[in-house]
């Protein structure tokens with residue numbers, strides 16, 4: 001299988017709050033270490049990447065955040081204009097096409113156009129060249145919106161291909177779709193937590209990606225895994241000892257804490273077993289970081305777990 005870092009476009013998807021931005025940032029750091037030029041594209045997000053990397057807030061235009069890593073927080077309005085200009089090259093042509101009232105009416109009525117303006121821009125950067133004809137980016141990482149919206153966004157190129165009249169917009173969507181579905185160049189990284197609900201959602205998402213969207217899922221990331229303190233017997237003991245404790249025992253808090261930890265470990269072990277059984281794809285496990293607010297050095301340490 002083609003290494004994740006040798007692809008041109010990777011979607012990082014998952015339920016809200018599971019760690020998509022953390023994983024996108026760690027992947028970018030790992031790719032940059034391998035000498036790749038990377039763009040991390042966020043979708044009109046309350047972005048956390050700048051906080052993680054300890055840099056200035058990321059705006060709607062691509063900017064370098066570290067050597068080898070650019071980032072952008074795409075906003076539909078700017079993205080559409082920028083994308084239109086990038087594809088059409090000349091402002092007068094852009095104006096003639098996008099500001100034509102028939103085209104404008106079509107665009108307003110096109111479902112998913114906002115999403116496409118961002119996705120199209122991100123896709124365009126995979127083929128963008130500098131003045132010497134060299135590719136500007138080796139890898140574009142799209143930090144997707146949380147599951148519902150993320151899926152909606154992934155559906156958009158197909159919608160455009162189905163409904164747009166033949167022409168530039170449809171050609172672009174078709175080419176993007178071809179890239180996203182190419183197992184050698186595209187790929188989806190699924191991020192989850194080792195808990196019941198996120199695992200259910202991950203399995204559903206994986207199913208939709210395979211059956212409906214025909215997009216290759218290249219990697220599963222199980223984020224925020226607690227290190228195991230107890231083996232199975234100790235786990236059972238922690239769970240049963242709480243009931244055996246006499247009322248008012250000075251050990252009450254200690255036992256309650258061990259019980260909570262044992263429950264967590266049991267739940268995550270079940271979740272990890274389920275994922276392994278149902279999603280036989282390369283998997284990276286990231287540890288839970290026990291700090292209230294982690295930043296650059298911590299995300300650097302996570303990035304090394306991607307090799």
Ligand SMILES: Nc1ncnc2c1ncn2[C@@H]1O[C@H](COP(=O)(O)OP(=O)(O)OP(=O)(O)O)[C@@H](O)[C@H]1O
Nearest residue numbers: 015016017018019020021022048146224287288289
């Ligand atoms: N491995 C980890 N250990 C501890 N905390 C983590 C870990 N990964 C993420 N977090 C915390 O979880 C929260 C959500 O992380 P992150 O922003 O990466 O998720 P997200 O999926 O991008 O969220 P959203 O759907 O809101 O964009 C953050 O507060 C982050 O600090």
Ligand SMILES: [Mg+2]
Nearest residue numbers: 020021045143
């Ligand atoms: Mg995020």
